[in-house]
Amino acid sequence: MAFGVKTGLTLTVFQLLVTQIYCQSSSETRPPTFFCTDLNPQNSLDLEQIMGMWYGSEILVHDDNEGHESYYRTCVVIHLADITSQILKSGDGSQHHYGKEYDDQHGLQEGDHRQISRTRNNNMRYLRLIWDEKGSNLEYTLRYNSSRAGFWISSGPQKGTMLEFQYIQFSGTVQVMKAVGNHLVLTFCNNTPGSHLFTVVLGRKPNSLTYEDIQSIRNLLKHRGLSTSAIRKVCTNGGASLSSSLTLLMFIILKASSVIS
Numbered sequence: 001m002a003f004g005v006k007t008g009l010t011l012t013v014f015q016l017l018v019t020q021i022y023c024q025s026s027s028e029t030r031p032p033t034f035f036c037t038d039l040n041p042q043n044s045l046d047l048e049q050i051m052g053m054w055y056g057s058e059i060l061v062h063d064d065n066e067g068h069e070s071y072y073r074t075c076v077v078i079h080l081a082d083i084t085s086q087i088l089k090s091g092d093g094s095q096h097h098y099g100k101e102y103d104d105q106h107g108l109q110e111g112d113h114r115q116i117s118r119t120r121n122n123n124m125r126y127l128r129l130i131w132d133e134k135g136s137n138l139e140y141t142l143r144y145n146s147s148r149a150g151f152w153i154s155s156g157p158q159k160g161t162m163l164e165f166q167y168i169q170f171s172g173t174v175q176v177m178k179a180v181g182n183h184l185v186l187t188f189c190n191n192t193p194g195s196h197l198f199t200v201v202l203g204r205k206p207n208s209l210t211y212e213d214i215q216s217i218r219n220l221l222k223h224r225g226l227s228t229s230a231i232r233k234v235c236t237n238g239g240a241s242l243s244s245s246l247t248l249l250m251f252i253i254l255k256a257s258s259v260i261s
Contacts, residue, residue: 036172036173036189036190036191036197037189038175039175039177039187039224039225039226040224041148041150041151041175041176041177041187042150042176042177042178042179043147043148043149043150043151043176044149045149045150045176045179047082047125047149048082049179049181050080050176050179050184051080051081051082052079052080052081053077053078053079053204054077054078054079054080054184054202054203054204055075055076055077055078055202055203055204055205055206055207055208055235056075056076056078056200056201056202056234056235057183057202057203057207057208057209057214057233057234057235058201058214058231058232058233058234059076059198059199059200059201059231059232059234060198060199060201060218060221060226060228060230060231060232061197061198061228061229061230061231061232062197062198062199062221062226062227062228062229063196063197063198063229068230068231069230069231069233070231070232070233071233071236072232072233072234072235072236073235073236074133074134074234074235075133075206075234075235076131076132076133076200076234076235077131077132078129078130078131078132078186078200078202079128079129079130079132080127080129081127081128081130082125082126082127083126083127083128083141084124084125084126086126087126123145123146123147124143124144124146125143125144125145125146126141126142126143126155127141127142127143127144127152128140128141128142129142129152129174130160131162133162136160136161136162136164137160137161137162138158138159138160138161138162138163139158139159139160140154140158140170141154141155141156142154142155142174143155149176150175150176150177150179151173151175151176152173152174152175152176153172153173154170154171154172154173154174157169158170168190170188170190171190171191172188172189172190172191173188173189173191174186174187174188175187175189177199177217177220177221177224178217178220181204182203182204182205182208182209182213183201183202183203183204183208183209183213183217184202184203185199185200185201185202185217185220185221186199186200186202187199187200187221187226197226199221199226201214201217206235207235
């Protein structure tokens with residue numbers, strides 16, 4: 001598929017994504033019962049190895065008709081942390097089932113829910129995903145069953161300064177399509193009206209992914225049935241990544257301090 005090129009855009013990638021979600025929800029074309037498909041994510045994961053800081057390389061949009069490639073100087077930085085002990089210690093694990101409606105729509109009957117309730121404390125784990133861009137951040141709480149480590153379900157409303165934008169709360173899945181030593185591929189699917197489907201391609205270091213890495217990832221997504229309608233290259237000005245990562249690091253340190261106190 002050929003893409004035209006757009007440069008010099010002033011909106012951040014996140015603002016553009018949530019603006020599209022809002023516009024789509026205003027003229028909904030999908031049925032209100034649309035729920036995210038299981039994309040067969042990578043479930044053989046060493047979660048400890050993928051915790052920490054990741055730097056965006058590009059964002060692939062799978063459900064719009066833009067058909068172009070955009071370049072952004074702004075850097076997307078994502079930080080992952082296991083917060084299972086924090087959730088369980090607070091005693092509110094049962095309250096972090098924001099995505100329960102996802103289970104309901106996937107055929108889980110009352111007996112299934114009772115079984116889930118009995119095993120949840122042993123099998124459920126929780127992650128915090130922080131998306132940082134231009135010093136603004138958005139914090140996701142996600143849960144997953146230890147038997148399906150690459151299938152994360154939203155488990156609470158988002159927090160962060162990005163909520164100041166025209167934002168619809170994310171309720172859906174984040175699926176780990178690929179996780180290797182130097183790169184991570186996450187596909188976000190929002191179940192809310194105007195549901196949005198996009199993939200974030202990340203590297204351990206800014207601008208570290210090769211052309212071969214990128215092509216391999218795009219081919220993988222295509223084989224999983226995810227056609228790409230738009231590509232957004234991020235952090236095209238590599239120097240900005242240091243500022244973004246330092247801002248996010250300070251936010252994480254302050255957040256950890258508030259939890260300890």
